[in-house]
Amino acid sequence: xxxxxxxxxxxxxxxxxxxxxxxxxxxxxxxxxxxxxxxxxxxxxxxxxxxxxxxxxxxxxxxxxxxxxxxxxxxxxxxxxxxxxxxxxxxxxxxxxxxxxxxxxxxxxxxxxxxxxxxxxxxxxxxxxxxxxxxxxxxxxxxxxxxxxxxxxxxxxxxxxxxxxxxxxxxxxxxxxxxxxxxxxxxxxxxxxxxxxxxxxxxxxxxxxxxxxxxxxxxxxxxxxxxxxxxxxxxxxxxxxxxxxxxxxxxxxxxxxxxxxxxxxxxxxxx
Amino acid sequence: xxxxxxxxxxxxxxxxxxxxxxxxxxxxxxxxxxxxxxxxxxxxxxxxxxxxxxxxxxxxxxxxxxxxxxxxxxxxxxxxxxxxxxxxxxxxxxxxxxxxxxxxxxxxxxxxxxxxxxxxxxxxxxxxxxxxxxxxxxxxxxxxxxxxxxxxxxxxxxxxxxxxxxxxxxxxxxxxxxxxxxxxxxxxxxxxxxxxxxxxxxxxxxxxxxxxxxxxxxxxxxxxxxxxxxxxxxxxxxxxxxxxxxxxxxxxxxxxxxxxxxxxxxxxxx
Numbered sequence: 001x002x003x004x005x006x007x008x009x010x011x012x013x014x015x016x017x018x019x020x021x022x023x024x025x026x027x028x029x030x031x032x033x034x035x036x037x038x039x040x041x042x043x044x045x046x047x048x049x050x051x052x053x054x055x056x057x058x059x060x061x062x063x064x065x066x067x068x069x070x071x072x073x074x075x076x077x078x079x080x081x082x083x084x085x086x087x088x089x090x091x092x093x094x095x096x097x098x099x100x101x102x103x104x105x106x107x108x109x110x111x112x113x114x115x116x117x118x119x120x121x122x123x124x125x126x127x128x129x130x131x132x133x134x135x136x137x138x139x140x141x142x143x144x145x146x147x148x149x150x151x152x153x154x155x156x157x158x159x160x161x162x163x164x165x166x167x168x169x170x171x172x173x174x175x176x177x178x179x180x181x182x183x184x185x186x187x188x189x190x191x192x193x194x195x196x197x198x199x200x201x202x203x204x205x206x207x208x209x210x211x212x213x214x215x216x217x218x219x220x221x222x223x224x225x226x227x228x229x230x231x232x233x234x235x236x237x238x239x240x241x242x243x244x245x246x247x248x249x250x251x252x253x254x255x256x257x258x259x260x261x262x263x264x265x266x267x268x269x270x271x
Numbered sequence: 272x273x274x275x276x277x278x279x280x281x282x283x284x285x286x287x288x289x290x291x292x293x294x295x296x297x298x299x300x301x302x303x304x305x306x307x308x309x310x311x312x313x314x315x316x317x318x319x320x321x322x323x324x325x326x327x328x329x330x331x332x333x334x335x336x337x338x339x340x341x342x343x344x345x346x347x348x349x350x351x352x353x354x355x356x357x358x359x360x361x362x363x364x365x366x367x368x369x370x371x372x373x374x375x376x377x378x379x380x381x382x383x384x385x386x387x388x389x390x391x392x393x394x395x396x397x398x399x400x401x402x403x404x405x406x407x408x409x410x411x412x413x414x415x416x417x418x419x420x421x422x423x424x425x426x427x428x429x430x431x432x433x434x435x436x437x438x439x440x441x442x443x444x445x446x447x448x449x450x451x452x453x454x455x456x457x458x459x460x461x462x463x464x465x466x467x468x469x470x471x472x473x474x475x476x477x478x479x480x481x482x483x484x485x486x487x488x489x490x491x492x493x494x495x496x497x498x499x500x501x502x503x504x505x506x507x508x509x510x511x512x513x514x515x516x517x518x519x520x521x522x523x524x525x526x527x528x529x530x531x532x533x534x535x536x537x538x539x540x541x
Contacts, residue, residue, distance in 0.1 A: 017463070020470055020540060038362065041355040045497075051413040059411045086310035093307040128526045129519070132402065132490040136507060141327045147316045193287070220400040224493065227314075230403075237406050249399060256398035 062242055069250055070243035077248055080222070080229035081255060087149045087221075087228055088214035088259075094150075095157025095214075096207045102158060103165025103203075104191070109177075110169060123166070126159040131217050135226040146227030153214045153221065160213070164206045168199050205267045212256075212263035219252050331512065338520060339513035346499065346521055353498035354525070356416050356491065357484035360423025365477055367424065368431040375432060376439035379465065393436070396429030401487045405496040416497030423484050423491075430483075431476045438472040439465060475537050482526075482533035489522050 021027040071077075105111050105119035126134070131152055138148035172195070180194040222230025229248060236244045288296065373379045374389025405422035412418045442465055450464035492500020499518060506514040 017467060020474060038359065041359060045352060045355055045359075045416045047415055047417045048413065051415075052417055055412045062410060083314065086314050089310040090307055090314070093303065093310075124527070125523070128486070128523050128530075130486055130490045132493055133503070133519070133522075136493075137331070140331060140507070141324055142320050143317070145317065146314045147320065150311075150314070150316075197287075216398065216400065220402050223402055223406075233403065234406070237410070249403070252403075253395055253398040257394055260394075 065240075065242040066246035068243065069247035070241075071247045073244060074247075076232055077229070077251060080232040080248075081251060083146055084218040084222075084228035084230070085215065085255070087146050087153060088211060088218045090150050091153030091157055091218075092207065092211040092214050094154045095161055095210060098154070099158045099161035099165060099207075103162035104169065104195070106162055106166030107169035109172075109174070110195075119162075119166070123159050123163050126155050127163065131156050131221055132224055135221040136224045139225050144225040144227075149218060149221045149226035149228055152226060153217060156217070157210050157214060160210055161203070161206050165199060165203055168202050169195060172198055201270055205270055208263050208266045208270075212259045215259040216256050219256070334510075334512040335516045337513065338516040339511075340517060342514045342517045343521070346502065346518065349492075349499040349502055350521060350525060352416055353488045353491075353500075354485065354529075356419040356496075356498050357423060357481060357488040357529075360420045360488070361427060361477060361481045361484050363420065363424035364427040364431055364480065365473075368428045368435060369473075371428055371432040372435035372439060373461070376436040378442075378444075379439055379461070389432075389436070393429045393432045396425055396427075397433065398429075399426065401426040402490065402494055405491050405494045409495045414495035414497075419488060419491040419496035419498055422496055423488060426487070427480050427484060431473075431480055434476045435469060435473055438469045442468045471540060474540050478533050478536045478540075482529045485529040486526050489526065 019027060021030065102119055102122065105115050106123055108116050111119075134155055135148060135152040138151045142148045142151065176194050176198065177190065180190055185193065218228045218230070219233070220230045222228040222232070223234045225231065229252065233245060233248045233252075236242075236248060286293075371389055371392045374381075374385050375393050376389075377386065380386040380389060401422050404425045405418060408418035408421045408425075412421070446468065447460060447464040450460050455463065488498050488500075489503075490500045492498045492502070493504045495501070499522060503515065503518045503522075506512075506518060
């Protein structure tokens, strides 16, 4: 007893960095596996290195053609931009509305199991596919133009907001729900007086966030012909109008920045 | 008698909102609806297309079924390429997002100019979609997976940099002061005082971004930046809808699997 405490006094405390993975064998083993993966994957990718070698001078000449940005066709740009914003607004509105039923059906404590499973698989299905894939299917059905863009963004908004809403409802404390049920409230009354006051702040926050995300995505669905500024951008790229592309890119950055600023401002007010 | 007069008057019917609250609510609803009506009204929407939309959708569904499973064998290599693009892109991000995050965090940046530069890098990277980055890099490196890797990396820098910068701003300053008190250099403070504190966040965001990147890299092929998107795009353009179904099913499987793996890994490390 005495001996061991004396031993503790004499040996200096061992300091070492805190590691995320403590066993050194596992840690170094993972690092080796990661390195091996990088070598294997880079080797197996079909990359034309002599084409890549031209990349740097190409990037230089492209950059040279990009500055100064050409804002002279601003009317084309503002039309595209306005279309993008309108698409985002409309899609956020419909997404917000339609996400409510889907979100409630996706909450396990609200609905019977079969409804829950169907709602959840719908959410997963539409979340998995990238907007561009959804957009191209809508373009096939509805033709080119902003309508396909609005529908695409609506679908992705619905799945995003309803997933959040469903999780929010599932995480509610059962006390309030039981209290309202005890007054004899039926299902609609339960939704209005119990679920909605509790879920509303986060639901509004998520919806506003989605508006900002939709503005970001609306700039890109145009690349497959679904309207908005993306269409103008893709056209300018394929015509090598790099100075115009630069102007569009700068406008998109500004727009997204403003959208994000607006969304943050509203969400901080909501809290 | 007196006490009865002072008792608050409760209305006979309970209402959740006072008239004033209800009015502002309705004003909000009206505002939101009119913004939507304006947006939809001025958009160039051919409403007539809705008339035969269900027929078009049915037509598409009939053409897509049954999936042409013979096509599956040709999908393996592009699928692996898709995963490689996402993984290597995330790996590249890992190294670039670091310095950007340290510049963009208020407590580690050098001065206000470097802070602005850091913030600008993060905002610009996030504002431009992966597909747009891919357009740029295809023009630079030519079509192929390399352009995809850089596109993924450039879009992810902003995402990871933002989350890591926020984590850096929230670290425990005590540890930093303790390291500084030993006479450590700036680099040592970063390496020993700050990095270990944000490392779990960094690994978490890397894994999280990786599964988003798998999803993004499935469409890079639309602009020629490699991966399964090339096949999807060509099948759609050739109206080979039964092949499209097979591709969509495999994409669904891969994205779902990556989401599952990423969730499991994040559970372990945080």
